[in-house]
Amino acid sequence: MPSASPGATTGALALGVDVGGTKVLGRAVRADGTELAAVRRPTPRGADAIVAVVAEVLDALGSAVAPEVPDAVGVGIAGLVDRSGVLRFAPNLPGVVDLDLVAALGGATGPVSVLNDATAALWGEHRMGAAAGARDAVLVTLGTGIGGGLLSEGRLVLGRSGMAGEPGHMLVDPAGPPCPCGRRGCWERFASGAGLARLARDAAEAGRAPAVVDAAGGDLAAIRGEHVTATAAAGDPGSLAVLHQFAWWVAVGIANLVDVCDPEVVVIGGGLSEAGELLLAPVRAAFAELVLGTGHRPPPRLELAALGTAAAATGAGLWALDTGFGAANGAH
Amino acid sequence: MPSASPGATTGALALGVDVGGTKVLGRAVRADGTELAAVRRPTPRGADAIVAVVAEVLDALGSAVAPEVPDAVGVGIAGLVDRSGVLRFAPNLPGVVDLDLVAALGGATGPVSVLNDATAALWGEHRMGAAAGARDAVLVTLGTGIGGGLLSEGRLVLGRSGMAGEPGHMLVDPAGPPCPCGRRGCWERFASGAGLARLARDAAEAGRAPAVVDAAGGDLAAIRGEHVTATAAAGDPGSLAVLHQFAWWVAVGIANLVDVCDPEVVVIGGGLSEAGELLLAPVRAAFAELVLGTGHRPPPRLELAALGTAAAATGAGLWALDTGFGAANGAH
Structure with missing residues (x-):
């Protein structure tokens, strides 16, 4: 498996998705921030539609990096996210309350870490941007x-x-x-x-x-x-x-x-x-x-x-990688 | 030496001093917060006089707990304290600016950690008070x-x-x-x-x-x-x-x-x-x-x-203990 090869630490692969009020941006990035793939969709209305788009974006990123398997998957989303990864309140995503994105994604993508989008953006800027x-x-x-x-x-x-x-x-x-x-x-x-x-x-x-x-x-x-x-x-x-x-x-x-x-x-x-x-x-x-x-x-x-508009997707992916959201690590 | 005896961890001894705008309060406390001694003095005017009172308070506490030797010494002081322990600015201690209390104490008491007084109080409340x-x-x-x-x-x-x-x-x-x-x-x-x-x-x-x-x-x-x-x-x-x-x-x-x-x-x-x-x-x-x-x-x-008025002195002492401000640990 590529993810177990020598150099997997610096070369580890993360998928990060930023769910904002107007767009959903996905990025496949190495631990050093190198972008392998990017996918962009408009943000649909309603929790079910958002979950479907996130799944679709992760799927598209997965296909783009195949046969390599991502080491970690993270999502940054616009709203108040609790420590179990549930989006509790999202003024910019009308009608979305108490969305358990991890459960809704059904485990198909393995464990997923979920953060507030600006918090994810800070992690991206800290790892490789203005706060490095x-x-x-x-x-x-x-x-x-x-x-x-x-x-x-x-x-x-x-x-x-x-x-x-x-x-x-x-x-x-x-x-x-x-x-x-x-x-x-x-x-x-x-x-x-x-x-x-x-x-x-x-x-x-x-x-x-x-x-x-x-x-x-x-x-x-x-x-x-x-x-x-x-x-x-x-x-x-x-x-x-x-x-x-x-x-x-x-x-x-x-x-x-x-x-x-x-x-x-x-x-x-x-x-x-x-x-x-x-x-x-x-x-x-x-x-x-x-x-x-x-x-x-x-x-x-x-x-x-x-990092501009890529900060939250990058940070969400790298945070998942840095906190061990791979394989059988379980939800944060 | 008592400080090296079995049970030294829970029974470890700290001296904590709180330098406020009106009073200097010293406490000798065990790691579990038990008070062994307390000393109180009015806060004098001027940096030299404050250093002398802190030294005197530490001396009095040291005598009170002798022959046991404190494992750590910490000070909480009213003002902006930098990470090297220097009091940079103290609106409630007139005339005191850029006071390096650790250096001024001359090493007689070993390494001393210095924190802002409210930060020290929070540590006290966290260790054994309202934020436990x-x-x-x-x-x-x-x-x-x-x-x-x-x-x-x-x-x-x-x-x-x-x-x-x-x-x-x-x-x-x-x-x-x-x-x-x-x-x-x-x-x-x-x-x-x-x-x-x-x-x-x-x-x-x-x-x-x-x-x-x-x-x-x-x-x-x-x-x-x-x-x-x-x-x-x-x-x-x-x-x-x-x-x-x-x-x-x-x-x-x-x-x-x-x-x-x-x-x-x-x-x-x-x-x-x-x-x-x-x-x-x-x-x-x-x-x-x-x-x-x-x-x-x-x-x-x-x-x-x-912890009332004892919070900052207690917290300063316990913080010094918890961060290893004993023996040859050096300034924080």
């Missing part, structure tokens, strides 16, 4: 919502129920806008794509963001985060002002996380990180004013995610 | 300021520089009052003793807390947190209203920490925890409304610190 070499790290994904992952002394911080690293609902403004979670002033209301769009709409209503309104086809209700980042990239002053305001809010939550976790590096991923230095430079500037202990410890590095 | 048996835990101390400690899978989360677990300066209200740290709206402005006094003064100015004003001798500027807890304990409605408002702010920060860390238990220590259930009951009620994932995971327990 750091023993203490934090990752935040800024997209439709906000996800997170924590690393302490080289170990994932999973929490009692596996649900650690959910900074999106930290309260940062008791007078802030209502959140779908039922509270108000959650960090996600400000520092996500939805938050950026809201800041831009407020600016547009005050006549301070005409270029954003144009980019949205003249319809204020149609304004999305991308309209801001695109017009800011083109140098529009109104858009840049909105982006700087947004960067302050991003920095607020990161500073809170740094006060709590004291990481060496904070990795910023998710769709909004595609704005790159345009966003990161003002976040760094605002962060320097907000974090505790400046001058008494080396400041953490703020870095863009290096 | 919990592998994932958070401790917050609510006193003049706010301290904190984190435990993940039975290990302290220290962070890259040893400064993890400082939740007091999480920003929770951008419109909040200025903080001595230079920012505004830090959690400590609301949920510390100073925060309780401020809420009470605001209520008193609006004529809503006459009993608190009486307790403070009629002087609004003299109102302290104790005046609120004492009059609330006596059933005064105005004081209870202030305490409930305060409890909401306490719960905000705890909910933020739970979103990030997902602990099994949150231990509440510090001077304000002496208010007991009077404070804890409204904190629990507010917390239930604020935390993410309710219904999808077991809620963390909110508990009062069990």
Whole structure:
């Protein structure tokens, strides 16, 4: 068997699948991160359909690497995943609650480890991305919502129920806008794509963001985060002002996380990180004013995610490999 | 030597010292927490005087347990302590910056481990207090300021520089009052003793807390947190209203920490925890409304610190013992 051949440790093979709100991405990777195959599908609606697509993606990856047999299989999924691998709550996967993906896959693929997608992404970035070499790290994904992952002394911080690293609902403004979670002033209301769009709409209503309104086809209700980042990239002053305001809010939550976790590096991923230095430079500037202990410890590095959209699939696969989710290891 | 006798593991002896803003408390404890001796001194001003008092406390404890020789020595100190044991910044110890306590003690006591005091308190509570048996835990101390400690899978989360677990300066209200740290709206402005006094003064100015004003001798500027807890304990409605408002702010920060860390238990220590259930009951009620994932995971327990004022000294000593700070182990 290839998996038992000399060099199996560095050459070990993992399948990793990232189940997000819009796409399911599968990757077959070596322990060193080399990609052997990748498969992408749109995320269907409903638990049964999602299970079927994950099975199909694993099947396609398995065929692509045959006759070699994967040493481990891992899934990262958007939502609160408990320590037995059950997805308990998934605001971005409508109708999916208490999904036991491991049981639902029916054992055909052997044991499967399941993690929260952002936690998986942090493991990927730690193994071979922006957090490589750091023993203490934090990752935040800024997209439709906000996800997170924590690393302490080289170990994932999973929490009692596996649900650690959910900074999106930290309260940062008791007078802030209502959140779908039922509270108000959650960090996600400000520092996500939805938050950026809201800041831009407020600016547009005050006549301070005409270029954003144009980019949205003249319809204020149609304004999305991308309209801001695109017009800011083109140098529009109104858009840049909105982006700087947004960067302050991003920095607020990161500073809170740094006060709590004291990481060496904070990795910023998710769709909004595609704005790159345009966003990161003002976040760094605002962060320097907000974090505790400046001058008494080396400041953490703020870095863009290096693995991009492949981080969660890569991390899910490597985590499964690193924690022994092969053969007869049983569920984590 | 007693320390090499059979049973030395469970009977091992540690000296622990807690250096706080007002007192230095030393304890000689067995590995099971049994106290053999305790010494208490007021905290003097200035680094040299503090070092001298710590040396004196260790000396007194050493004499008390002689001829037995301690197996380990640990110190918990109020401030940001780096991973080499140097106290980098100590807002409650005026004039003390970059104090290398281990070097200053001159090696007379052998290797000494040094931790932040709240982190040490968490270790004490984990070993034999309110967090016993919990592998994932958070401790917050609510006193003049706010301290904190984190435990993940039975290990302290220290962070890259040893400064993890400082939740007091999480920003929770951008419109909040200025903080001595230079920012505004830090959690400590609301949920510390100073925060309780401020809420009470605001209520008193609006004529809503006459009993608190009486307790403070009629002087609004003299109102302290104790005046609120004492009059609330006596059933005064105005004081209870202030305490409930305060409890909401306490719960905000705890909910933020739970979103990030997902602990099994949150231990509440510090001077304000002496208010007991009077404070804890409204904190629990507010917390239930604020935390993410309710219904999808077991809620963390909110508990009062069990070791009281002895937690940090006990934890500092046991941590030194547990991490091998005896004989020729060298600094951590």
